[in-house]
Amino acid sequence: MRAGNMLLRSQLDCWSPRIKGARKTFDLKTRAVRPIRLDCRNYRDHASYELSSLRGLVDSFEREYWDMMRSAFLKYNFQVRIGNMAGIFLAYHNTAKIFGFEYVPLSDLDAALFGNSYYGAVAFDNSLKIVEGVLDQVRADFGTETPLSLFLHAKPGRSLEFFVAPRPDDPGWSDSDALDPKAILTPTRYTAKLTVLRDMEPVFGPLDLIPGQALDTFMSITRDETSRPSSIKAAFDALVDNMVVTEETKRSQRSTALSLSRRAASRKRRAGQGKGGARAKGKGKGKGQGKGQGKGQGKDPTRS
Template structure:
């Protein structure tokens, strides 16, 4: 983007040590679900916990978790429906009470916070001293974030409009995994007898019609009263809502944590496969490129999921994340990730500077990654608020007061030549905004319903693929039309950031600044500059997002980072009677090969699995 030299940049200094991230209201712990099936053991024991020992086939947890309920058998009417931000009247009223200008939810904020992370850390995958974790996928690095900013009313005290920040759902699609999330969360938080009531075929009253009807009404009433429980937190002019999945009073802080069901890579990389629900890929070892928990955890990082989990936990002021690994049909293992452990992965540096004198535990620097994470989180919200204020001000100057607009954010690496020394590699944040009428905003959010891809409904595979293709084509046209119809075209801005430690008003001379201790004074200088009203970048970035809707000819929608795996995989011995025949078209897809191999493993384990044995300690 070319900067507009006629408009002076906004320059801001902020001392992040002076601002606090606060909780709003009292935690209603009694309303938050607890883990069932004795899975709470994993909360207090680091590492992965196998559902079943792969060698002896002894179960560490109940065999009931071996077979997951089929999607068509789950009663979705008993699950509390998700309330979008713009329709949440409770959240709006809390924003009014707390005198906040913007309100949002974790699901609506994480994609934008990811762009801030890439920019503030000047993400460079080859710099292993700062980013020693597995490289983010191309999708994480190239796909922008997009949200809608919608005015919802005025605050009578401040006289200002109050805005909902809502995720842009126009390029979303209903995938099998998102539908399965509700089933698995209910399964993990209900014991066997209670969970059976979520089955559409459950016989109320043991088959007796009179008592059955009474029991059914009691259960449905109970489920309807079991509303989602939220944590509300504020920072600056933001009020944030976070759903609280689970609770254990033995955990630090408020005892809450998030539940995440994580499908194996063979499923996530092959979501267009018509037989996805019957996938037999297995996890049976700790390490290795395939069929291992190491591979799944590395993918958790590469796909950006772990970074989003960290933001969700931080917004919700949770202790951590409980991850359940599965292949849709069966769980394989469970792992609890405290937020502090996630911070050490994403916010550490290998350039350790050991203190000469250790007087307190903070001198050991164990908590420094979390301090960096919290500081950058607050900085992200600070810059985001200023960006929104600037756009709203510029729209009002054009006669567009209290207008809904689409906000697109994209981090971009920039090389700045420096005479007499090495070039400077840094990152900037590109900001793009286009005003929308309420009618257009509703059309945008309605694309998911317009082109049906729901796995809850019985839609033929070919029809689902055709719907995705039409979805992409019409959304691309719609995005172009919103630019043409915009009174101001596209409002473009560039955000640059500098870090200052210890009160020095010169930026830290490294593109990856990192404090030595929490005692260092941390001040940021950031600028917001107006750029020319070129619609090119805006449409280019949106097209990069809609590409994710486009399926491959065989219906296999693989992410870009899967291409490196499209290598010949040794075919199992064709003379081995245990081998399942593999379609020739799948020979270069290792995930499908290993899914077929999984059938072989299941056959070999069949005798022991038919007589399940649950581990019990010997006296």
């Protein structure tokens, strides 16, 4: 997909003639249950957590779908749009067992994120314009010969802050040789202020958009030329620290995951005991009926 001066790629996983509409391709996604997402390093400890109902706060497909709406759906939506796909096909699992599959069309992704597909398309287009504006500024300042690292995050008040650092020693596409961000000593800082217009009127609060309304985003980028390098480095290190999950957070997530898995295991045991008791009761009832019926059938009802 070409968007302005950018060329974007999204892998196409599958094709099916049963999909309605002109687009027949879709993406495959696997979705691990909540405890495993919280504590993926110890996924074996959470094999007892299973999806057993359609709705509910835990153990349900509804909870998994709700979590995806708050996290993964945005990247799924953009990936589907970049690849001009029809939707995604989900597999819910706990790494040991698959509980079900669900096809989510792009229209459902849009409805969950934006309310309607018109707003979804406009949000996607404006997001690409922002990314293109950032990359154009970086290219103008640093050229295209030296590899660069770019770190970007949103700030309150419709603004962005991003840091750029040259990577002359870039090893290429290699996870094992990934650069430690803390090794960057002299990052360059930029601030971008965004102005959002809806039907040519500025929007300052929460944004809503209905079909037919126009949305335009304008961006003003400023390079930090006044702050001391040590101050910029400190701000950059703080951003990197916020990007890394701390050990305290990992411990908290593991505690939550273990609690969910233990409750699931307890519910499973109680359900098994209930079924076992019902079977035993049924067997006893059957024996009693069999004996009574046998005696009654063997006697002559006309004799006392």
